[in-house]
Amino acid sequence: MITMTATRTIGIIVTHGRLAFELLETVNLIVGRKDCCAAIAGSDLSDRELTSRIKEVIEENSDKYVLLFVDYFGGSCYMNCQRAAHGKDRIKVISGVNLPILLDFVTKEGSLEVEEMIEHLVQRGRESIKVIDVW
Amino acid sequence: MIALFRIDDRLIHAQVVIGWGRHLKPDRIVIADDYVASNEWEKELFMTAVSPDIKVSILSLREAVNHIQGDVFGKEKIILLVKGPREVLDLMEMGLEADEVNVGGLHYVEGKEKVLDNVYLDQSDRAALRELVKKGITLEARALPESEKIILNSRVV
Numbered sequence: 001m002i003t004m005t006a007t008r009t010i011g012i013i014v015t016h017g018r019l020a021f022e023l024l025e026t027v028n029l030i031v032g033r034k035d036c037c038a039a040i041a042g043s044d045l046s047d048r049e050l051t052s053r054i055k056e057v058i059e060e061n062s063d064k065y066v067l068l069f070v071d072y073f074g075g076s077c078y079m080n081c082q083r084a085a086h087g088k089d090r091i092k093v094i095s096g097v098n099l100p101i102l103l104d105f106v107t108k109e110g111s112l113e114v115e116e117m118i119e120h121l122v123q124r125g126r127e128s129i130k131v132i133d134v135w
Numbered sequence: 136m137i138a139l140f141r142i143d144d145r146l147i148h149a150q151v152v153i154g155w156g157r158h159l160k161p162d163r164i165v166i167a168d169d170y171v172a173s174n175e176w177e178k179e180l181f182m183t184a185v186s187p188d189i190k191v192s193i194l195s196l197r198e199a200v201n202h203i204q205g206d207v208f209g210k211e212k213i214i215l216l217v218k219g220p221r222e223v224l225d226l227m228e229m230g231l232e233a234d235e236v237n238v239g240g241l242h243y244v245e246g247k248e249k250v251l252d253n254v255y256l257d258q259s260d261r262a263a264l265r266e267l268v269k270k271g272i273t274l275e276a277r278a279l280p281e282s283e284k285i286i287l288n289s290r291v292v
Contacts, residue, residue: 016149046242047145074184075149082180 009114010036010061011105013097014054014081015071016043027102034106042077050076054084058091065090065114067105067121069097092118100128137203139214140233142223143240146171146216147181147191150240150278155214156189158280162211163190167199167226168218196222200229220263227270236267238276238287250290253278264291 013020020039027037038057042050058066068081073095085091092114094101104124105117112120138159143151146166155161164185171177172195185191190211194202199215202208217223223236240253247255254276256264264274264287274287
């Protein structure tokens, strides 16, 4: 029996180019479509437009925690996520998003509290980067 | 020494820090913008976005002119960033000298018309750019150092 006790969380992937869409498509391909994850391609939009699109998704999910997954710390997607999230404590920005982070997010969403989820995702993302000897 | 004087409505972002940074190896990035310089939160956001090996100064337009004219940055190689053509004009009217400005990023917002992939202009941008052309400035539109150098001067008149 699965009990859903944790507060629901939504993830929004915000990246340069089409990376956000491709990451989301790849997640869907591996684990099937989930409604807890959305994608925004940020780099072609003006700061104002991008910030307002992120804010819209945040407002649509006002009863949930929001994790903003960005590709590059210090890039425009990161900056505008910060602007959109400013002053709201149910939102966190996670930079350096990769596929393992997203796969764990969509498969564990609803079963972990948000603080545990964040800690887990960051660890998962870091641990997934390895140098492996070939043989 | 100003190695790059760039119009970019995003100011500091990946294209500037990595794209131009890797090419120019600047000692410092200077943001000249009255709004950012007066907003502690925005200032902090830009300050923390750049790796510690590049220094960042966030100044009002007036302070930027004073610092550059007063040789505050000495021999440092500088990337000078402003949000729009109006700010370039303001800096020049305050006494900053320039021959060439890089029109790097003016993104789409409602009411702006596409000129290039990285350049959208409205009437007020065009008016300011025309003033710059009158002052003898070369407007070179390029997102990145290796992009084709497109001269905008004849396109804004």
